[in-house]
Amino acid sequence: MNTNAIPSLPWSGDEEGWSESYQRMVRGCDAIPTADPTKLYDVFERMSRAEVDFDELPRPTGIGREISVPLQKLDKCKVCLNTSNLRLCNSCASAIYCSRECQKFDWRVHKPFCSQTQQINLKTFYPFIAYMFDSLRRLTPTQERNPSSHPNPFVDSMFQKLGRRMGPSDPDSVLHPALTHRLLRAPAPGSRRATSSENKIHHTVVLGEKHNLQISDLPNPHKLSSWWKGHSTMAGMQMFLHVIRENHILEVTVAVSLLLLSEVYSAHMAKSFDSSGNPTWEPRECFRLEYGHSPVSDFGICRGRIQGKANGVQTWTYYNPKSSSRTTVLDPDNHFWLYFRTIKGEELVLDCCTFPYGMEGCVDASTCLRNLSSIFRDYGSARTPAYFYAPRHPEECPNSHSLIETERFSVMHDTTLYGALSWELFGGRDKAQHAIIHEFMTKVQGKPSTVDQEDRVRDYRSFGAMLLGQVLTGKHWKNWEKPTTHSRDDCFDPRNPKEGVFMKGSKADPDCNAKLNGLMGFSARYLV
Template identity: 25%
Template sequence: MTEEEVVVGGDLHLYIWSNAFLTDAGVLDGPYGGQIRALAFSPNGLLLAVGDGSGKIVIVTARIYSLAWTEESTHIASASLDTHIYIWSIEKINKNIPIKNAVTGGAWGVRWIPGSGDANGKRKLIGVGSDAATNAKRVGKEMIYSCVQDVERWHTALQNAKIQTGKITNHLAVCFVTAKTCLLLNYGHPEKTDRIDLSSFYPVLACIAESPRLQVRVIHIALKHNVINAPNPTTPAELLPYGTHARVVRLGEAVDSANRRPDQSHWWPKGITPKVRGKLFRRILREGNVLPIVVGICVSLMLRMYSSLNEEGGTRTRLRYRSAGISDFGVVSGWARVTADDRLVYILPDGSILHGQDPEEHYWIYFTTQKGETVYLDCNLFTFNMALGIMPQPYLAPQPAQIFPPIVPVCFWDRTMRKGVKGMMATHPTEAKSEGTQEEQRDVAAAESILVLGMGELGMAVLRSIARHPSFATISVSVMVRPSTLATTSPAKIAELRELEFYGMNLIPGDIVNWSETELASYFHSYHSIISCTGLVGGRGVQVKLARAALSANVKRYFPWQFGVDYDIIGYGSAQDLFDEQLDVRALLRSQEKTEWVIISTGMFTSFLFEREFGVVDVERGVIKALGGWENRVTVTSPEDIGKMTAEVVFYQPRLRNQVVHIAGDTVSYKEVADILDRISGKEVTRHVWTVAELNDALRVDATDTMKKYRVVFAQGKGVWWDMDKTLNHQRGIKMQSVAEFVENLLNSRK
């Protein structure tokens, strides 16, 4: 491309750029078989490659989403939705070299790796898939394969974590250098060692993670100021203004580098011992940059250590775990279970609050073997005071470029670790008194076991909140999911399944819709508590069937799917006939005394109020329609906050039983919602009122329309709202997302 030429897809317009103005020079005609999806000029500026919606440069079998030229402008690579990457030669444009199934989930990007050519003219390229995978391949017989996080998702995660994207480059560079120059296994150089077992190799990866921390260029602000309070191990966590607890580190005057050593009292005068001061210093030193570090490890593996050539010139996996090769590895995003005492928050000299590493946005690495076993590596837990460690010296070069500490933190979650944790956590039937009945022994075995039904949006929110609750360490959690979910090929669902496995939760197949009450009861019998997160699936009768099965199984505690309005106040015979079954469930639970029950009333999901299909708030068009009147009120709560409060209710002491618990993110009138939109958007919204009479008339026209049923119920205004001071979260000082905060986040996400 010359400096004056610009090509735009669609009808393939050619524009001339001159003196900051674009001039339309016409349309470039060609045998395009669909909407143009990708364009790329060759580096010498003489050629233009076009990928269209029918899958053609010349011949490709799916939509083309990315094109990349070699530096010499002799070949071009295309990435298409059919998961394949094709190599095209300008000399033989009607032929191509296919790389079949290059990335799963569709190939969305492809780039040649600069400077990767060898003496035989072979070059490396990298492809990006929609399943959070990137594959690097060499044109020819050599191949290096890996599963690393999708580049776009890296960028999104970095933005969400408020980490400057530039930092990732520094850390990747450090990881490349470390892997290449100073980290060697004691049985040979990584490039020459044919088989590498993760069981002995993971300490090397821990050293790679430690390397960028030792080369830190930006000193943490807490290490540049005196610590003026006493965040010693015996000091309890403090309540923060937004309702959570953490260990607070208060900072005072600045200290120079000479007094920044962890064994000196100048930095932290109130530290009770040099050992305690050193521990806090090292925790702060290792804080942050979690995602760049795990990505750096994955890319280092991809480029240097993952595969090797066999005698026939093909590739074979060199990275293994026990007897099976590693077929897949990548980055997992999830939670780290952290107590309030181990979470750090800093009060700066000016009184502002700086949050430490966020355990709710944590990343680690998974490795899956060819036999289907998955192990995990986490090198970023030390700042939470909860990591194991290895001695690095056996894994370093004789004269490493860096001086490593005597212990490098790492947690390698393999079958040995899982077995040890299970032994420490489980309550075994043999611990029951020998004279107890079989039923009593079953109760002892299941005393701390929870079964969660479903892992949809709310189910995952509940499971994540349980996983990060301090009491999670004393219980076991199982999740009943559909068999089709366990066999899913959806990248997002697979990531969620791996996340639950990482938490140590058991995944069991089940079908709440098609199984009988007896079949469900036989499964429920083994658990102390059951939490239903199924939603109103399967039509009428499913919620009553679940409740009957829980009672038949003599479950000790049951949390039915009642996350919504207050059905007692609404009563039987409402416009939404599904609500009658919810009242039947309440009557069934109240009619017995053997199984304790807790109902959590949450109001409407906050996001549902803004769903265009619901028709009440249309943010894009700036329209709001009040249901029943502007002073009518509605209670809303986000799924994340429902999950948080469900975990709070489950572990609440003294134990909650046989009662309805109300929670709320916010309770607002429709007028207040409109005012919030006016204020945050800076534009005046259009306001209308849907009267109850109008909504009833619309429902009579189509009595099966679910949305129309909901509108009538909320317009009538009974049982759909409650005062905030009545809620458990208000009474406990737990902050939840307000409508104003939801709107602000929604509008920011659309910028």
């Protein structure tokens, strides 16, 4: 194809960005879900200079996909409708039969789908889900992983189509208040034991003048030492991790739940259009979550409150004397977590967001990162906040706290969401998609979602789709073993810092390693 044809696809000139031709090309590239954004930038930049031929780009896998979810209960045989002696298809857990004869009779119809299905056990997969929470939380607007500080309009448009904003116009409007100011007075973060009279603990942090931590994977050691006056970089990193994990709990929970539905449960891909203008569908490799050998029949989001048991529930208010403003970021009576229910009726809870309340249970997710691209391997994965348990089994429940559910919202069986997730890559500018996501977020949080919240979900899903896509296409989860859990994140304990633990599973990055040496090895130098 003549490269001169590329500039002839005109920009529409409106807020929707570039033409539908570009959108179809971008969405159809099968490399995008696993691509390094730096490489994407290079492709887009070369396209803008008419230096790359479309033939050099990955071939489309289709224009869309179809969400297919498993059975909710063992009720009747798929063939004869018998209600006794029922058993699931061992391969895909998506069909029920009462006998070998019924299963054999249905095999010709069932085989194309069944042969494409693979099971993912939550017992070994949940650390990766927890890692997605922690990794996405770190995608602050000052750290958008953009390869250039001077993007041209074409590249900016392409990244917008991928849900990647090149940078906020006002970082202070979306950042945690503690990330843009010095800390004049603050208690040390960490768990606190509950007392017999009170299991709620409130802290006030006094903010000072404006301060830029220069966050890029890790804070600059010199900036960090002057951020929290009178404290070492060890203590500063503990506070930094607390602040990052206090950010955007609703948005990251919504994003991860939508990612599980769109990436795990998309079972058919659009192949081509027939004479009527409708796409024909073909089975593609798909996946099913299970717990043990019991398929997950439903998952979604719970809203409720945190109740302290052994630990007190902490809340933090950030007071700015200059503006006389007080910001309390989190409310323990308005908390969000994930639930899973198996076809046998077993309930499971995955809570990855109680760390800033003083519940420091962690899982080692570093083994999940071994074969991933370097851009996805963040530091600190060996201590990823997570509580995963079956509430009906008291011996599995944490003794630090309990979660009191007030309402739940199924993601797997919300058919309205299927339309919003039908593209292979989330089109954040599509008005219909945007309206569906807005309605769902409004329902979950109990009040209208804001544009900033929806943009954040879009950004999280864009990066998360590439991260999760790489795990699924590479079948990496098959080599993961039973995870190791820890009672707290102790990497930056001033009495015994664990540099090796913090670096476990991470990428090799000279710039970040130099910062880490400053944080871990020379903390005394940076005391103020």
